[in-house]
Amino acid sequence: xxDMTTALDRAAAPGGDGGSVLSVEDLHVRYGGxxxxxxxxxxxxxxxxxxxxxxxxxxxxxxxxxxxxLAPRTGRILLQDKEIxxxxxxxxxxxxxxxxxxxxxxFGGLTVDENLRLVDxxxxxxxxxxxxxxxxxxxxxxxxxxxxxxxxxQMVSLxxxxxxxxxxxxxxxxxxxxxxxxxxxxxxxxxxxxxxxPILLVEQNLPLVRRIADTVVVLDAGQVVHCGGAAExxxxxxxxxxxxxxxxxxxxxx
Amino acid sequence: MTDFVLILVTGLGLxxxxxxxxxxxxxxxxxxxxxxxxxxxxxMAGSYAGFLTxxxxxxxxxxxARLAMAVLVALVVGAVIGFVVEVVLIRPLYRHHIQQxxxxxxxxxxxxxxxxxxxxxxxxxxxxxxxxxSTTMLLGARLPNDRFLFIVVALAVFLGLQALLHYTxxxxxxxxxxxxxxxxxxxxxxxxxxxxxVFALGGSAAAxxxxxxxxxAGTVSPAQxxxxxxxxxxxxxxxxxxxxxxxxxxxxxxxxxxxxANFYAASGVGDLSVVLxxxxxxxxxxxxxxxxxx
Numbered sequence: 001x002x003d004m005t006t007a008l009d010r011a012a013a014p015g016g017d018g019g020s021v022l023s024v025e026d027l028h029v030r031y032g033g034x035x036x037x038x039x040x041x042x043x044x045x046x047x048x049x050x051x052x053x054x055x056x057x058x059x060x061x062x063x064x065x066x067x068x069x070l071a072p073r074t075g076r077i078l079l080q081d082k083e084i085x086x087x088x089x090x091x092x093x094x095x096x097x098x099x100x101x102x103x104x105x106x107f108g109g110l111t112v113d114e115n116l117r118l119v120d121x122x123x124x125x126x127x128x129x130x131x132x133x134x135x136x137x138x139x140x141x142x143x144x145x146x147x148x149x150x151x152x153x154q155m156v157s158l159x160x161x162x163x164x165x166x167x168x169x170x171x172x173x174x175x176x177x178x179x180x181x182x183x184x185x186x187x188x189x190x191x192x193x194x195x196x197x198p199i200l201l202v203e204q205n206l207p208l209v210r211r212i213a214d215t216v217v218v219l220d221a222g223q224v225v226h227c228g229g230a231a232e233x234x235x236x237x238x239x240x241x242x243x244x245x246x247x248x249x250x251x252x253x254x
Numbered sequence: 255m256t257d258f259v260l261i262l263v264t265g266l267g268l269x270x271x272x273x274x275x276x277x278x279x280x281x282x283x284x285x286x287x288x289x290x291x292x293x294x295x296x297x298m299a300g301s302y303a304g305f306l307t308x309x310x311x312x313x314x315x316x317x318x319a320r321l322a323m324a325v326l327v328a329l330v331v332g333a334v335i336g337f338v339v340e341v342v343l344i345r346p347l348y349r350h351h352i353q354q355x356x357x358x359x360x361x362x363x364x365x366x367x368x369x370x371x372x373x374x375x376x377x378x379x380x381x382x383x384x385x386x387x388s389t390t391m392l393l394g395a396r397l398p399n400d401r402f403l404f405i406v407v408a409l410a411v412f413l414g415l416q417a418l419l420h421y422t423x424x425x426x427x428x429x430x431x432x433x434x435x436x437x438x439x440x441x442x443x444x445x446x447x448x449x450x451x452v453f454a455l456g457g458s459a460a461a462x463x464x465x466x467x468x469x470x471a472g473t474v475s476p477a478q479x480x481x482x483x484x485x486x487x488x489x490x491x492x493x494x495x496x497x498x499x500x501x502x503x504x505x506x507x508x509x510x511x512x513x514x515a516n517f518y519a520a521s522g523v524g525d526l527s528v529v530l531x532x533x534x535x536x537x538x539x540x541x542x543x544x545x546x547x548x
Binding site for chain 1 (some may be wrong): 437
């Protein structure tokens with residue numbers, strides 16, 4: 001079972017008790033001579049959305065990749081109190097992490113249904129959650145994913161990880177390059193998903209962060225420089241400007 | 255007209271052999287990014303497995319029956335060699351492309367030297383079923399029957415691989431992996447197991463190609479796999495690394511161009527024409543080498 005009902009049941013069970021689902025301790029990533037992450041430590045609560053923020057190039061995407069083993073790293077990573085830093089990517093994902101990469105990375109030569117059947121071989125687009133959250137994908141089941149719009153590809157990418165049983169979702173800039181209407185649709189989906197599954201979200205869109213995030217972790221130059229509530233950060237223009245280099249308009253909407 | 259029909263069927267028959275030789279190479283590169291220079295050794299193993307099996311079976315059996323048994327043995331031998339090479343030599347070297355090339359080139363050279371040491375460097379005549387050595391009159395041309403067999407076998411392999419790619423979960427993972435191997439892993443799918451299966455499949459296809467090529471040539475020799483490998487690489491580059499349909503089209507094109515040039519220009523011009531075709535494709539479509547969907 002991989003639909004939202006299952007996820008709701010699970011959220012009410014152990015793991016959804018307000019502790020942390022994911023813990024990152026002293027994470028370092030080096031690419032050649034570049035020390036991209038320099039001792040990053042933070043936790044992801046077992047519910048809600050944790051936004052990973054920072055200027056371009058500070059290591060947000062690298063952090064997500066390092067957690068699932070797609071970047072060479074040292075440090076300690078705990079998923080529901082179990083160390084995973086020495087596991088291969090496949091086993092980490094099977095252990096309960098869902099990953100939505102930056103730029104979607106759908107399989108363009110495969111149909112929408114085939115993209116989903118990679119994760120759920122028996123149901124694909126027929127899974128109840130797809131019909132409920134992404135009805136457009138059901139109608140486009142036989143269409144090659146490479147011919148979809150950016151927003152539709154993002155829905156495929158999101159649907160792919162929602163088909164499996166996950167303890168936490170790592171989602172990298174899901175609204176990048178999308179039109180405002182689609183940003184709202186993605187935000188709606190994330191809000192609904194976050195009711196049952198905790199999300200670690202990399203996002204540049206601060207209005208979206210204000211709308212759906214509960215906590216924030218801010219990176220700068222490969223280090224964590226701020227952790228706290230999302231509402232407190234976005235309500236403080238000085239802090240926002242200092243940490244992110246941008247101004248946050250209160251009236252901005254996702 | 256009769257000459258043209260003969261050249262056409264011979265070209266198609268040769269193209270069928272090129273496809274068999276190139277199909278495994280193409281999928282292995284497309285999925286795993288491994289340029290397998292040992293593919294010629296797989297072909298040689300298939301041809302010798304067939305040759306030795308036919309020799310070991312009792313002469314009371316018909317040549318056709320012994321050839322059929324030889325094909326089965328060659329398929330198994332190719333699969334086992336592919337499996338062992340992937341697990342022992344290739345798996346530790348994923349993402350180390352230079353080392354992969356060195357290892358597979360080394361394996362190719364070593365296996366040819368070993369075969370020469372065991373069976374000698376000279377070509378040895380293979381037995382051919384009477385039907386394959388005979389001809390059939392078609393449109394006024396006397397056509398060697400073995401060409402028809404090569405075409406039928408290649409068609410069966412092509413359709414079988416297409417069915418595998420499009421109607422099985424393994425095929426779905428292969429097609430996804432050809433596009434984006436890292437993302438397949440990021441979905442929790444063990445792509446390494448798929449690599450091993452693909453290498454074994456590629457080994458089988460190569461062994462079959464080697465055995466049938468020895469039937470085409472009428473001899474078996476240690477260097478045979480290497481010469482067929484050159485055409486296989488040309489076919490794969492023209493067809494697009496990782497594209498099975500592209501490989502099939504390119505194999506037919508190479509076989510036909512080679513035979514037509516040999517007949518209508520001069521003997522030996524065929525090989526040159528194939529290289530010119532390769533150059534032409536790369537000039538007009540330089541992205542050809544980067545691959546396509548399986």
